[in-house]
Amino acid sequence: xxxxxxxxxxxxxxxxxxxxxxxxxxxxxxxxxxxxxxxxxxxxxxxxxxxxxxxxxxxxxxxxxxxxxxxxxxxxxxxxxxxxxxxxxxxxxxxxxxxxxxxxxxxxxxxxxxxxxxxxxxxxxxxxxxxxxxxxxxxxxxxxxxxxxxxxxxxxxxxxxxxxxxxxxxxxxxxxxxxxxxxxxxxxxxxxxxxxxxxxxxxxxxxxxxxxxxxxxxxxxxxxxxxxxxxxxxxxxxxxxxxxxxxxxxxxxxxxxxxxxxxxxxxxxxxxxxxxxxxxx
Amino acid sequence: xxxxxxxxxxxxxxxxxxxxxxxxxxxxxxxxxxxxxxxxxxxxxxxxxxxxxxxxxxxxxxxxxxxxxxxxxxxxxxxxxxxxxxxxxxxxxxxxxxxxxxxxxxxxxxxxxxxxxxxxxxxxxxxxxxxxxxxxxxxxxxxxxxxxxxxxxxxxxxxxxxxxxxxxxxxxxxxxxxxxxxxxxxxxxxxxxxxxx
Numbered sequence: 197x198x199x200x201x202x203x204x205x206x207x208x209x210x211x212x213x214x215x216x217x218x219x220x221x222x223x224x225x226x227x228x229x230x231x232x233x234x235x236x237x238x239x240x241x242x243x244x245x246x247x248x249x250x251x252x253x254x255x256x257x258x259x260x261x262x263x264x265x266x267x268x269x270x271x272x273x274x275x276x277x278x279x280x281x282x283x284x285x286x287x288x289x290x291x292x293x294x295x296x297x298x299x300x301x302x303x304x305x306x307x308x309x310x311x312x313x314x315x316x317x318x319x320x321x322x323x324x325x326x327x328x329x330x331x332x333x334x335x336x337x338x339x340x341x342x343x344x345x346x347x348x349x350x351x352x353x354x355x356x357x358x359x360x361x362x363x364x365x366x367x368x369x370x371x372x373x374x375x376x377x378x379x380x381x382x383x384x385x386x387x388x389x390x391x392x393x394x395x396x397x398x399x400x401x402x403x404x405x406x407x408x409x410x411x412x413x414x415x416x417x418x419x420x421x422x423x424x425x426x427x428x429x430x431x432x433x434x435x436x437x438x439x440x441x442x443x444x445x446x447x448x449x450x451x452x453x454x455x456x457x458x459x460x461x462x463x464x465x466x467x468x469x470x471x472x473x474x475x476x477x
Numbered sequence: 478x479x480x481x482x483x484x485x486x487x488x489x490x491x492x493x494x495x496x497x498x499x500x501x502x503x504x505x506x507x508x509x510x511x512x513x514x515x516x517x518x519x520x521x522x523x524x525x526x527x528x529x530x531x532x533x534x535x536x537x538x539x540x541x542x543x544x545x546x547x548x549x550x551x552x553x554x555x556x557x558x559x560x561x562x563x564x565x566x567x568x569x570x571x572x573x574x575x576x577x578x579x580x581x582x583x584x585x586x587x588x589x590x591x592x593x594x595x596x597x598x599x600x601x602x603x604x605x606x607x608x609x610x611x612x613x614x615x616x617x618x619x620x621x622x623x624x625x626x627x628x629x630x631x632x633x634x635x636x637x638x639x640x641x642x643x644x645x646x647x648x649x650x651x652x653x654x655x656x657x658x659x660x661x662x663x664x665x666x667x668x669x670x671x672x673x674x
Contacts, residue, residue, distance in 0.1 A: 203657075206664045209613045210632040212606070215493045218528035219542060223520045226549045230516060233554060371542055432543040436583065 219371045221378065228427055232343065306463040313460025314473055322455040323473075331446030333474045336433040341465040345424040351456050354415035355425070356447040359438045363410055364419060368429040373403035377420055380407055493526040493634050501565040508556055520549050523566065526634055527573050533629045534577045536618045544580050548573040566636075567644040574626070616666040624659035631656055 313319055322328055331337065340346040349355050358364060367373040410416040419425045428434045437443050446452055455461055464470040501522070507515035527548055531541035552559075552569045559568050617625060630641045631652075638649040645652065 203660045203664070206660050206667065207632065209609070209667065210628070210663075213533070213610050213613050213633075215525065215529040215633050216532050218524045218545065222524050222528070222542070222546070223517060226520045226524075226546050227513075227517055229546065229550050230513060230553050233550070369539055371539060430546075432547070432580075 219375070221375050225374075225430060228423075229431070232339075232424065232427055306467060309460035309462075310464035310467050310469050311460070313455075313458045313464045314469060316458060316460070318451075318454045318458050318461075319464075319473075321451040325446075325449055325451035327442055327446045328449045328452040328455070329474055331437075331443055331452070332470070334437050334443075336431070336437040338471065340424070340428050340434065341470070342468075343424055344462060344466065345422065346428065347456070347462045347465055349418070349422050349425055352418065353453060355418050355422075356452070356456075358413075358415040358419045359425075359429075360444045360447055361410075361413075361416055361419075362439075363406065363413075364416055364429060365435055365439045367403075367406050367410055368426075368435055369432070370403060370406075373406050374430060376403045376407040377410075377426065380411065381421065381426075493529050502561060505556065505559065505561065505565065508553070516549075516553055519552075519565070523549075523569060526566075527569065529633050530570070530629055531573060531577055533614070533617055533633055534574075534625065535580055536614050540580045544573060544576040547576045551576070564640065564643060566640070570630075570644045578622075612667065616663055619666055620659060620662060624655065624662060627652055627655045628659045628663060 322332075332341070350359075367377060407420075410420055419429065429438075438447075461470075464473075501519070504515045504518045504522075508519070524545065527545045528541060531544040531548075532538065535541050535544060548569060551572050555572075559565070617628060620628065626645060627641065630636055630644065631638075636644070638652045642649045642652045647655075
């Protein structure tokens with residue numbers, strides 16, 4: 197066999213493999229995740245230094261240098277301006293930036309609540325629990341700690357325990373099962389109806405059986421019925437974190453339970469002050 | 478499980494057409510102005526090609542779904558940093574590649590979803606073709622990443638050598654030489670493993 201024939205053979209086999217279609221609901225899933233993103237797009241175009249940013253910086257520097265040269269030329273011809281009388285040899289006190297006192301109008305309720313939480317015994321206990329601290333600092337959790345619905349949901353002991361469920365991890369790591377959850381939610385189907393749904397394919401019936409089992413469990417059903425928690429569980433990084441033993445320990449810790457139950461926990465988490473406190477201590 | 482599912486995917490012949498025109502720019506502009514729904518157009522346009530690339534890169538259906546979805550979400554998060562002088566595909570492809578590499582790094586042994594799934598077989602008349610496809614996919618996965626990239630971009634998309642070079646950050650002639658080497662290596666692997674070329 198010649199090289200050319202061999203390459204043609206390889207190309208033929210690759211063509212037989214062909215492209216693949218993403219599963220149904222792919223676009224909807226991406227858009228659901230994007231809808232949870234805080235809006236932070238800007239209309240301006242950011243040009244990375246590697247793509248022309250340096251050139252812009254150089255242009256600006258040349259502009260400043262040219263202006264300085266013109267100014268020096270003017271001074272050389274017309275003489276430099278005299279220094280003001282009484283200032284000779286004076287070393288003035290360095291003017292430091294002083295943050296103005298916070299006025300009452302600047303303090304919003306959320307700040308006060310967050311501050312109260314950060315000074316509470318519950319927060320102190322949280323800081324003394326290395327597993328809970330590590331869990332709350334995990335990057336996979338970070339985005340969700342900014343969402344009110346997520347924070348409200350994890351106040352429930354049942355939900356925190358359910359997030360570590362092996363069954364939920366299995367469901368959300370399988371695309372058919374994930375779609376079966378969405379179908380069940382959309383159809384507002386009770387667990388019995390889901391269980392009895394006709395199985396037109398082995399894969400789908402297996403997925404539906406798993407989903408029906410999950411809906412039968414009150415704690416798991418709470419997770420499945422919560423859009424933000426479903427979205428979080430569909431995120432593989434979040435799911436991997438929740439499946440870890442360290443997360444299981446953190447989710448069942450008394451320190452975390454006490455902390456999330458505090459009024460100011462949500463405010464501290466959503467404002468980023470909790471994250472800052474976790475990093476700084 | 479992924480092997481079973483792989484054979485169940487409705488593959489269509491040919492390659493994925495990658496649309497790269499002014500419409501991309503329009504959609505990006507709308508997104509940057511705060512119109513989130515415009516991103517749906519981007520996902521619609523690129524979902525098939527990114528999913529195909531991820532599937533061939535990883536050889537695992539669920540990982541490919543995750544990688545492709547993560548690539549879209551991250552591209553949305555970083556859209557303001559996209560250099561509009563570049564082609565959108567070249568940019569999002571790099572994000573996808575990083576997601577695939579992360580998925581490979583974080584890969585953990587998986588169990589089939591249920592025992593019955595693991596025993597689902599292909600119909601007899603399709604068995605041989607399914608086996609052959611599995612062999613080809615396995616051979617692709619055995620290639621070094623540098624070779625795998627060019628093979629996948631060339632054989633599963635309709636990108637030109639220039640566009641592939643743009644996505645990979647190399648010249649078109651380098652794409653050609655890498656492709657030649659990669660095909661040779663792939664041929665050797667396939668001969669050694671049995672599928673008939």
